[in-house]
Amino acid sequence: MSRVVCSIATQGVRWVSLAAIALSACSKAQSSTATPAAGAAAAPAAGMDADAGVIQEAAPADDGFDGLHAKLATLEDGLRDVGVRVVGWEPSDATPAGEDPGRCTRVCELKEAICELEAHICNLAETHTGQARYAEACARVQTDCAWATEACDACSPT
Amino acid sequence: MSRAVQGWALRLLPVFAGMVLGGALMLVGLAQAGRLTGKDPEAVVALAQQMQVVHRKVDLQLRADDVAGAIETLEDARTLPWPDHDRGGDLGMELRHDVYGRLVRLRLDHPDVDAVSAAGLLKIVDEGLGADPEAVDANPFTARLIALRGEALEGQGRDGEALTAYERALDINRSLLERELGDLP
Numbered sequence: 001m002s003r004v005v006c007s008i009a010t011q012g013v014r015w016v017s018l019a020a021i022a023l024s025a026c027s028k029a030q031s032s033t034a035t036p037a038a039g040a041a042a043a044p045a046a047g048m049d050a051d052a053g054v055i056q057e058a059a060p061a062d063d064g065f066d067g068l069h070a071k072l073a074t075l076e077d078g079l080r081d082v083g084v085r086v087v088g089w090e091p092s093d094a095t096p097a098g099e100d101p102g103r104c105t106r107v108c109e110l111k112e113a114i115c116e117l118e119a120h121i122c123n124l125a126e127t128h129t130g131q132a133r134y135a136e137a138c139a140r141v142q143t144d145c146a147w148a149t150e151a152c153d154a155c156s157p158t
Numbered sequence: 159m160s161r162a163v164q165g166w167a168l169r170l171l172p173v174f175a176g177m178v179l180g181g182a183l184m185l186v187g188l189a190q191a192g193r194l195t196g197k198d199p200e201a202v203v204a205l206a207q208q209m210q211v212v213h214r215k216v217d218l219q220l221r222a223d224d225v226a227g228a229i230e231t232l233e234d235a236r237t238l239p240w241p242d243h244d245r246g247g248d249l250g251m252e253l254r255h256d257v258y259g260r261l262v263r264l265r266l267d268h269p270d271v272d273a274v275s276a277a278g279l280l281k282i283v284d285e286g287l288g289a290d291p292e293a294v295d296a297n298p299f300t301a302r303l304i305a306l307r308g309e310a311l312e313g314q315g316r317d318g319e320a321l322t323a324y325e326r327a328l329d330i331n332r333s334l335l336e337r338e339l340g341d342l343p
Binding site: 148 | 317
């Protein structure tokens with residue numbers, strides 16, 4: 001019996017975690033952006049990452065979601081009552097209401113992407129010296145890279 | 159029914175409710191976020207979970223310096239029945255562009271591992287981008303795959319087309335940054 005209970009409880013934790021992912025997806029979508037997660041791998045990956053940090057994101061102040069949060073909290077309490085250690089969304093004192101803690105990461109990842117494109121485009125411009133199209137594209141991306149770098153530097157925590 | 163069994167049933171009720179609500183919340187959450195715009199949202203949620211597993215596996219393989227294994231894992235993902243934009247919406251396409259982007263990046267960085275020709279690499283990119291990548295809402299995964307298309311074209315000496323791809327990727331990234339900085343709605 002206890003094995004069955006544990007199995008069911010584990011499933012419960014998994015589903016609650018999925019719910020937390022869904023809620024975090026909503027707060028992410030407020031900025032209309034999905035950002036590749038930087039990982040240990042050679043390339044960024046995993047759009048639907050469920051890292052704990054994501055789950056800590058502030059939730060949108062929507063009546064429907066407030067209701068769902070309340071229901072989720074009740075269900076999590078139920079899980080705790082049966083001895084399950086629930087890892088889920090918790091309000092974070094470190095994040096002021098309305099502020100998106102993932103924004104700086106996204107801005108700096110975009111800066112990386114833009115400045116990487118600068119390298120490619122300006123390398124092509126060097127190969128095609130004297131061709132206006134390449135030179136103009138290089139000048140343009142250099143401006144963009146400088147702008148993105150400024151945005152990232154201004155955003156990064158000091 | 160004995161009291162003991164009734165007691166267990168009552169205590170397990172929140173667990174079952176949590177399972178049901180969790181699944182429903184994922185669907186509702188993604189739908190409210192405007193991310194489930196396709197005709198088959200359940201399939202996209204299942205695909206998202208599947209891709210999470212794929213990426214975790216690739217993370218572990220790369221951590222163990224098993225590049226060939228990581229490429230094989232991502233190649234296997236290519237064979238999945240990916241939904242088109244109509245069925246999977248923007249989220250389905252983003253998941254696909256993310257996986258293909260990771261595969262192509264690995265192939266470009268490790269050309270000697272399970273080598274493919276420049277034409278073969280471009281074919282993988284185009285397969286990943288699908289018929290109409292412009293229809294997908296601006297996102298970093300599509301931007302990255304388009305930039306990788308530029309690298310694949312450059313590898314074939316098609317510099318003019320490569321520049322076009324880089325500029326398209328730049329346009330997407332610029333619009334994303336403008337959104338982040340609040341310059342756009």
